[in-house]
Amino acid sequence: MTSDAPLDLIRSHCEELTAKYTSLMFDISAGEYAVKGALRFSASAKEEGIPEVFHGDYQIAISIPRDYPKSYPWVKEVGGKIDTGFHINPDGTLCLGAPIAIRKTFDENPTLIGFVESCLIPFLYSYEYKLKNGKLPFGELSHGDLGIVEHYRSSFKVADDYALLGLLRILADDSYRGHLECPCGSKQRLRNCHGEQLLDLKPHQSQNAFLMDYVTVMGTVLKKGTPIPRAVLSKVVEKNVDLSKLEKNGAII
Ligand SMILES: [Zn+2]
Ligand SMILES: [Zn+2]
Structure with missing residues (x-):
């Protein structure tokens, strides 16, 4: 098997996981690194003020990408317990x-x-909570593109589409300069306004991933019929995408 992921690291992470969650097993039979079996847990969100404890028992398959831990794992629930109307991606991953x-x-x-304790169990906990209480414990983001928009909106605490695009553009173009005016409309310099939030996000994703998120947000704004001013248009998008049709339609102003 060709491998770019460090197998020793994956093995030791798997051993650590399966020692604690003993119904899970490391599996390389299908030519990919995976952890499969039953994930049994008890969880509550006491620190969030929700004392309810749920005991979960889910059949899962965790796929470990070749470039782990640069990329994070993806997970399928294979026991058919999670309703397909819940947050399941088109490819069946959670x-x-x-x-x-x-x-x-x-x-x-x-x-x-x-990953299991901070990303996966909270997801399964939320599902158990929703089954019992009819709603999610921490409020629910929309699924798909709108979920991405809502996430950035709440991390930047901006309601305005142009402010959101202007901020995200800085990450998409990798063009942060602390002395520039913050695009949120505060008239402050970036370093005294949204600079900290931008610099906090920047190391967690590649410029390309931010660019894709920018394009996602741009798409939802255009879909509403809101034109996009050049001032918040990503330079990388401008350079690489043929925008002449959008310009003709008045979608880029
Ligand atoms: Zn979703
Ligand atoms: Zn700002």
């Missing part, structure tokens, strides 16, 4: 949250145990 949010959480403890 939609654990906006990618940048998962990336940020995973980076705090980039091990399989960290």
